[in-house]
Amino acid sequence: MSTLKIENLHVSIDDREILKGIDLTINTGEIHALMGPNGNGKSTLLSAIMGNPKYQVTKGSIYLDGQNVLEMTVDERSKAGIFLGMQYPQEIPGVVTSDFLRAALNAHQEKPVSLFKFIKELDKNIADLKMDENLAHRYLNEGFSGGEKKRNEILQMKLLKPKFALLDEIDSGLDVDALKIVSEAINDMKSESFGCVMVSHYERLFELVPPTHVHILVDGKIVLSGGQELIDRIDKEGYRWVKELGFEFETEEERQPIVLGSCGNKVKAK
Numbered sequence: 001m002s003t004l005k006i007e008n009l010h011v012s013i014d015d016r017e018i019l020k021g022i023d024l025t026i027n028t029g030e031i032h033a034l035m036g037p038n039g040n041g042k043s044t045l046l047s048a049i050m051g052n053p054k055y056q057v058t059k060g061s062i063y064l065d066g067q068n069v070l071e072m073t074v075d076e077r078s079k080a081g082i083f084l085g086m087q088y089p090q091e092i093p094g095v096v097t098s099d100f101l102r103a104a105l106n107a108h109q110e111k112p113v114s115l116f117k118f119i120k121e122l123d124k125n126i127a128d129l130k131m132d133e134n135l136a137h138r139y140l141n142e143g144f145s146g147g148e149k150k151r152n153e154i155l156q157m158k159l160l161k162p163k164f165a166l167l168d169e170i171d172s173g174l175d176v177d178a179l180k181i182v183s184e185a186i187n188d189m190k191s192e193s194f195g196c197v198m199v200s201h202y203e204r205l206f207e208l209v210p211p212t213h214v215h216i217l218v219d220g221k222i223v224l225s226g227g228q229e230l231i232d233r234i235d236k237e238g239y240r241w242v243k244e245l246g247f248e249f250e251t252e253e254e255r256q257p258i259v260l261g262s263c264g265n266k267v268k269a270k
């Protein structure tokens with residue numbers, strides 16, 4: 001089993017503090033849902049774990065099986081088994097998608113993958129994801145539709161086989177059929193050597209890929225952790241009730257998220 005452990009993480013962008021003390025432990029074999037109102041720091045958390053230099057870690061730690069992730073470069077994090085499926089995948093004109101995928105795969109292995117094996121695996125995954133095979137011969141994400149970009153992120157995940165996938169609104173832009181295909185692809189990855197954090201605003205993704213843990217992030221802090229009952233309540237009532245619980249964090253102990261019982265009541269108050 002592998003563990004990604006985040007403790008008291010504070011992250012700023014241009015000197016504005018966005019994350020204000022995140023504690024989150026993800027083990028392989030677990031699927032964590034991360035929800036929260038717009039602009040409260042969910043993508044910031046995933047980008048900081050992946051090492052985007054725009055996001056400055058000012059306090060706290062991230063460890064992967066005892067290795068200090070904050071001391072690693074982005075490609076070292078990727079080689080160590082962390083993968084980010086981006087909310088807004090970048091278009092890279094001039095870089096052919098299949099060349100990019102092969103280079104990424106080779107960077108993760110001691111010996112380069114043979115062209116035959118790579119093409120076989122690429123073709124299989126493209127077929128599984130019901131992608132247009134011409135996409136692999138086009139420049140990376142250039143002119144791809146929103147849904148094609150998201151499937152391309154999942155294609156990368158399937159080829160790289162990370163220990164931990166951080167999927168940022170992977171469901172946005174997907175039509176109902178594509179959402180089922182992508183969900184199946186995530187479910188196929190499930191194993192004792194794969195863990196996942198999925199950010200989404202919508203219950204549907206979590207119906208198709210049921211999470212083992214659910215967290216709500218408000219104003220840079222994980223304020224509630226629980227199970228499916230949190231998703232159901234957010235779907236019915238939005239976030240107002242979460243904000244009305246009122247959160248102030250003055251001590252380390254208070255910073256621990258509240259855990260809700262199955263009926264949605266607090267079982268461990270701050």
Ligand SMILES: Nc1ncnc2c1ncn2[C@@H]1O[C@H](COP(=O)(O)OP(=O)(O)OP(=O)(O)O)[C@@H](O)[C@H]1O
Binds near residue numbers: 040044
């Ligand atoms: N590159 C950036 N430059 C400046 N501000 C940023 C940048 N990235 C994020 N922010 C700001 O940080 C805050 C948190 O943004 P973030 O994208 O993490 O929120 P989120 O919870 O993922 O929101 P959403 O649900 O809308 O995707 C927002 O106020 C956002 O404007």
